[in-house]
Amino acid sequence: MSRLIFVTGGARSGKSSYAERRAAASGGAVTYLATAQAFDDEMRERIARHRTDRPAGWRTVEEPLDVPGQVAQMQTDVLLLDCLSLWVSNMLLADWTEDEMLAATEQLLAACARVPTAILVTNEVGLGIVPDNALARRYRDVLGRVNQRCAAASDEAFVLVSGLTVTLKGEKQGV
Amino acid sequence: MSRLIFVTGGARSGKSSYAERRAAASGGAVTYLATAQAFDDEMRERIARHRTDRPAGWRTVEEPLDVPGQVAQMQTDVLLLDCLSLWVSNMLLADWTEDEMLAATEQLLAACARVPTAILVTNEVGLGIVPDNALARRYRDVLGRVNQRCAAASDEAFVLVSGLTVTLKGEKQGV
Amino acid sequence: MSRLIFVTGGARSGKSSYAERRAAASGGAVTYLATAQAFDDEMRERIARHRTDRPAGWRTVEEPLDVPGQVAQMQTDVLLLDCLSLWVSNMLLADWTEDEMLAATEQLLAACARVPTAILVTNEVGLGIVPDNALARRYRDVLGRVNQRCAAASDEAFVLVSGLTVTLKGEKQGV
Structure with missing residues (x-):
């Protein structure tokens, strides 16, 4: 029996912290899968800060694109994937089509079903004014679809x- | 007895799908009132894609501005209006004043009270950074007021x- | 025993109105602490409109930066602070560091503990697309942290x- 936990929210809403508390509360071995890529100093700093905030015992895997492949071969009690939103951004910037991204999402969900507990962190980005640029609008659309699909497959x-x-x-959780 | 159902959310949050499931679950004749106007190819494509997603038996009415007038003369069991946010955008671009838009909202709510079930779909657009341009800020303000008024009048x-x-x-709904 | 009520939401979501209804329902003397600064006519108009919407008996204090200092010396039954988001914006524009802003937040919470009922209004700004400009991203980050801290300290x-x-x-409130 595998358990899928979907955690979403805006920037600085505490979603990563909540996901980490859930992972820590599970008691098992945790693998942290980071999808962030450091393109500039601001991003490098954010990634480094996040890393020092995590428990020392956790294994960290960094993978910007082949996230389903990484999860499929993973031996762990808990997968904490942070985050779907950067993964979608990476696929979009690598010129994947929407169909390819949605197919990869299905592969990810199939791979997650092999892991006892999988926690997927993502972002809500569709609650502001329609963005001026077309790429940002495409990103909102695809990420929204990926989020809906993963939320639909989740247990919590x-x-x-x-x-x-x-x-x-x-059920509401106390952690 | 008329029933008003208010459905909001961000872009690609599943709000139209939810509203369509609620309309389909009602069992009666459904009239879909589309407020979208196709100004460019991207919009034309979105509108066409949405239309093919809807059940074949539904009647579709397209009306960008005189939405209250359309609803007032409508014979249907269920009105599905998608969406208030584009209606407000259309009124704003047609240079209606805020008072005129709020008066039209009251007319819409009065017309909805004639329909057994009215489902209003809208967008939340006020949860990002304050937009740079004044028109977008006006839009956030007016749409927020229209949304509050319709939500206050709603049964669900x-x-x-x-x-x-x-x-x-x-009550939480299962569909 | 002091009570801290945290009220958040997007632009035009009804958060100020809700906070004002809660303050009015308390029955005690209300002090309204406004953090808004009028930099231009649009802002001046918003501030004036908000002021005329409030009950005549309330005392109004305007303070853009030293919010903890004002609250620390305040004699009132109810403090309604509207809003944290403009306070953070003011501190950011005054070149305060993030550490200074978070320290000021702790001072504010300590001062609020002296007031029988403190109602803090703020904005959610992190649910849109990542903003282009670095200042807006810093604002999202700091405000998110301030909001999290105040929400964690709140009773409601x-x-x-x-x-x-x-x-x-x-508990869900009826007002």
Whole structure:
């Protein structure tokens, strides 16, 4: 029996912290799969800061694109994937089509079903004014579809607001 | 007795799909009122894709501005209006004043009270950084007011996040 | 015993109105602390409109930066602070460092603990596309941290959507 936990929210909403608390509370071996790529100093700094915030015992894997492949071969009790939103951004910038991205999402969900507990972190990006540029609009569209698909497949889903959880699916959790 | 259902959410949050499932579940004749106007190819493509996704038996009415007038003369069991946000955008671009838009909203709500079930779909656009341009800020302001008014008048209200519902008012629904 | 109520939401989501209804329902003397600064006519108009919307008996204090200092010396039953988001914006534009802003947040929370009821209004700004400009990204980051800290310290927390409340913490309120 595999358990899929979907965690979404805006920037600085506490979604990564919540996901990490859930992973830590599980008691098992945790593999942290980071999809972030450092294109500039600001991003490098964010990645480094996030890394020092995580428990020392966790294994970290960095993979910008072949996320399903990494998960498929993973031996772990808990997968914490942070985040779907950067993975989609990486695929978009690598010129994947929407169909390819949605197929990769299905592969990811199939791979997650092999892991006892998989926690998927993502971003909500569609609650502002329609962006001026077409790439940002495509990103909103594809990420929205990927999020819907993963949320639909999840056993528990939460949206974080100011560090607090709203339960979308499953039981409210105390951590 | 008329029933008003208010459905909001961000871009690609699943709000239209949810509204369509609610309309389909009602069992009655459904009229789909589309407020979208195709100004360019991207929009034309979105509109066409949405149309092919809808059940064949539904009647479709397209009306960018006189939405209250259309609803007032409508004979249907279920009105599915998608969406308030494009209607407000159309009124703003047609140089309606805020008072005129709020008066039209009251006319719409009065007309909806004639229909057994009215489902209003809209967008949340105020949860990003304050937009640079004044028109976008006006749009956020007016749409926010229209949304508040319609939500206040509703019997059930939901916000969609990653395809899942958060109940704002009324009972949680299974569809 | 002091009570801290945290109220967040997007632009025009009804968060100020909700906070004002809660303040009015308390029955005690209310001090309204406004952090807005009028840099231009649009802002001046917004501030004036908000002021005329408030009950005549309330005391109004305007303070863009030394918000903790104002609260520390305040004699009132209810503090309504509207809003944290403009306070953070003011500190950022005054070149405060993130550490200084977070320290000021702790001072504010300590000062609020002296007031029987403190209601903090703020904005969610992190649910759109990542902003182009670095200052806006810094603002999202710092405000997100300030919001998380205040929400964590609160007894009740709500996010407003289209004028309706979602309870983040504490019991659902009827006002």
